[in-house]
Amino acid sequence: MEAKFEFMPSGSVTSPKGFLAGATCAGIKEKERLDLGILASEVPCVAAGLFTTNRIKAAPVVLCQQRLRSGKAAAIVVNSGYANACTGEQGLADAAEMARLAAGVIGVSAEDVLVASTGVIGQPLPMERLRAGIKQITLSRDGGHELGRAIMTTDTVPKEAAVKSDGGGFTIGGVAKGAGMIHPDLATFLCFLTTDARVDIDFLKVALRQAADVSFNMVSIDGDMSTNDTVLLMANGRAGDKPISRGSGQAEAFQQALNQLCIYLAKEMARDGEGATKLIEVTVGGAPSQAAARLAARTIVSSPLVKAAIYGKDPNWGRVVAAVGRSGVEVVESKIDLYLGGICLVRAGCPQPFDREEAVRVLDKGEVIIDLNLNLGSATATAWGCDLTEEYVKINSHYTT
């Protein structure tokens, strides 16, 4: 059953009922930019999170993982500029203090406040500026966009939206940052999701994992996560009486709305990849298993040579085939079909004659679509990325200096 939604590209994390947000220029970054924010619910929420699999975890990640064992939260405090990672015991103390200070401003228990940080690794948080800054934050019902800007680092645009269910009456809002996703081994990915739906905590966890698997996890390559990567979902129940649980009437609608929002945010992140000029969407079909389809699509979309060729508008399809060949997925060369923006380049493993100028025109668009069919099974997966440009190197060779 296809549920009906209203997609709101100008929505934010404060679009669902009962959420407030605000941000300030605390002077954490050198430039005069929003760098500290709070997102809070008027009433306690059930909450779930997904975190980096990196063995080196930033202090706020450790704190969130501990606090979310309770399955509830009331607010998130977040800063950009410093990652509070590789900062030892002091870092843990600083993260806890951030939560305590935010709790004081909002008027909730410190234990109910989650923390996120993004920025440079290995330098202690400038706590004086954070202490002063948190007090300056004013929360409001339309503060979502302010929060969206406060979490940006090398992002060039905020990534925000909301989805409203026509039938169920609930809304889900989301904000994400993560311009470095094209090589996400340092650049932090943060995503905060809010909903006024009343959701059972067990279902909330499952729904979040499922949504992330078809969205955020299809932008990065496996395991290639930063020390700080965090996805948080808070549900405050303001728009529903009966909790949505696995198998309940609204469960499928909630999952679809959450997937749609997360895929939108994931694509926006890929599009805003550091130095990127294009969004790349790779769909691998005919795979022997879902895992194989996912791995193949991610391997292609994260191949530096594929990304560089697309930047150069070079229909060098051999790089796509070579990438899938090294992905570890079962591949039979003589069965591969490959399409670029609808143009068939390879059929049953044989290079097809194609109009090079037309292919260059396809590569000149803001979105480049690659479809590869392994013709070995029925599983399909889509991954997103962006092109690799000189600008990416420029950005990443001078980040701390």
Place this chain on the structure above:
Amino acid sequence: MEAKFEFMPSGSVTSPKGFLAGATCAGIKEKERLDLGILASEVPCVAAGLFTTNRIKAAPVVLCQQRLRSGKAAAIVVNSGYANACTGEQGLADAAEMARLAAGVIGVSAEDVLVASTGVIGQPLPMERLRAGIKQITLSRDGGHELGRAIMTTDTVPKEAAVKSDGGGFTIGGVAKGAGMIHPDLATFLCFLTTDARVDIDFLKVALRQAADVSFNMVSIDGDMSTNDTVLLMANGRAGDKPISRGSGQAEAFQQALNQLCIYLAKEMARDGEGATKLIEVTVGGAPSQAAARLAARTIVSSPLVKAAIYGKDPNWGRVVAAVGRSGVEVVESKIDLYLGGICLVRAGCPQPFDREEAVRVLDKGEVIIDLNLNLGSATATAWGCDLTEEYVKINSHYTT
């Protein structure tokens, strides 16, 4: 026992007794450059090879794998410009014809000729030019350097050397190409090794694998191989009567000489990485196992963010720690020691104060040395790579056009 060797940086594959080589401008590439060559032994050789693990294998790789089942070979014919990969049945026929034509020039059986190709994927070999070119090749005893230039693509310098055993009287020569090793998912890596030692075929295979494991396999990241990657080792026995076999008197000396030569060629390839300005050498010690040490060292040296930071002379050590954290290797943050060119940046997980100007000077050198100690065990491994520059993107966004 440390064997004694004379290292000959101006040596080549024709430094060992009884090897001949030659090359020609066959017009395969657009520019007037050497692009076709032959390496031959005056007498039959025992021979071993290592090949790409990519599921998509170029035609010459398929041919070599078949022919090396016999454990012998007499010659190699090689072209640059076209990879003869994703070229179907025609590609296999073309590779076989290359071998046949070379065999005619040398006067050996076609079955004893191996084939290698490097260049663009998915376009058929220009066989007319190859047929004419092979006839033009003149083999000579000092033709090794000519062959070294003929296999270059985006390489800026040939990579060649030889090692002469003081005691054993044998010589090993080698040539390699592979400037794309910094992201080797397309750029072909080729290496031809020759020796006048008399070597037992079983030991030859083991020795080649062991040498590759501490050299070429520590430049690329796991499985990230092109469709064409090939290492070939031919031993013609001209300098010895008694075969070197596992456990025999000369076995250890032969292994050491081969390792030394392969490590030299691997470093030269890393140094000549596409667009590179520096060689990066990463040693991970204190690892719980050899596999862990290798994986951690390779993950760090291939991290785009580490590579970009080094290019920017930015002592952003957080990227090194984040890379090892995501490598999949056991890591305890509070045990990590990290040194950059001898400067301690992290001790027992704690950032150490350091002289930033001195660190920038270290990063300004042509070789940057990173030492990371996990302090969890006793295994150590070294990996090599290069920095990531705007020039890398330029080269790879306009390769076929």
